[in-house]
Amino acid sequence: MHIDPLEKKWAYVALGIAGLFVGIIMINALFHGxxxxxxxxxxxxxxxxxSEEFNEDNLGVQVxxxxxxxxxxxxxxxxxxxxxxxxxxxxxxxxRWVSMDVLHGVHMPMTNLSTMIVPGYVSELTTTLxxxxxxxxxxNEYCGMGHDHMWSNISVVAKEHWSAPEKTSSKGDATHE
Amino acid sequence: MNELSEEERQKIIHSAPVGTWALTLIxxxxxxxxxxxxxxxxxxxxxxxx
Numbered sequence: 001m002h003i004d005p006l007e008k009k010w011a012y013v014a015l016g017i018a019g020l021f022v023g024i025i026m027i028n029a030l031f032h033g034x035x036x037x038x039x040x041x042x043x044x045x046x047x048x049x050x051s052e053e054f055n056e057d058n059l060g061v062q063v064x065x066x067x068x069x070x071x072x073x074x075x076x077x078x079x080x081x082x083x084x085x086x087x088x089x090x091x092x093x094x095x096r097w098v099s100m101d102v103l104h105g106v107h108m109p110m111t112n113l114s115t116m117i118v119p120g121y122v123s124e125l126t127t128t129l130x131x132x133x134x135x136x137x138x139x140n141e142y143c144g145m146g147h148d149h150m151w152s153n154i155s156v157v158a159k160e161h162w163s164a165p166e167k168t169s170s171k172g173d174a175t176h177e
Numbered sequence: 178m179n180e181l182s183e184e185e186r187q188k189i190i191h192s193a194p195v196g197t198w199a200l201t202l203i204x205x206x207x208x209x210x211x212x213x214x215x216x217x218x219x220x221x222x223x224x225x226x227x
Contacts, residue, residue, distance in 0.1 A: 009201070017209055125227065
């Protein structure tokens with residue numbers, strides 16, 4: 001098949017550009033861990049309240065033993081619980097979401113925080129929120145008639161102004177502020 | 178163009194396609210620069226996802 005030399009050169013330029021983009025994405029994925037959220041971990045959506053990790057008193061922001069900040073939230077029609085959390089800026093945060101009913105999504109505008117929350121699975125992602133401020137957390141998968149009212153708030157505060165919340169030990173006393 | 182002599186026509190046909198190369202470079206570099214700006218200037222500063 002004859003291909004005009006100029007067309008070949010155009011093709012090389014286009015392939016070179018595509019190769020550059022794919023190369024940058026691959027390097028960041030392989031060496032810096034920057035990639036789309038992927039976590040395969042199952043959970044029984046019908047008994048979240050009985051699970052150790054996602055029972056009512058265990059939701060919200062927690063600092064694990066090694067200083068790792070973990071946020072656990074439950075998504076359900078039509079809200080994210082807890083309704084408001086405060087997290088530190090410029091700190092690696094691990095978010096873990098589960099759905100108590102149907103398919104939901106979560107999106108934090110002006111950040112890269114976005115993933116699906118599939119019933120029966122734990123959605124997990126790690127990110128850093130660089131800019132302090134008040135952000136909404138929105139559902140971005142249609143989940144029913146109240147979908148457009150499904151949101152909660154995240155306050156991102158400067159690292160030096162943030163203090164780890166005290167862990168509640170009393171059962172059934174969580175305020176879900 | 179009909180007023181070109183055969184000699185002028187041959188000269189154009191056999192000369193290097195400077196305009197095409199200029200267009201290739203402008204489009205290619207613009208596209209790469211726009212993508213790099215979005216990736217390094219917008220996407221990564223918003224907090225990498227892992």
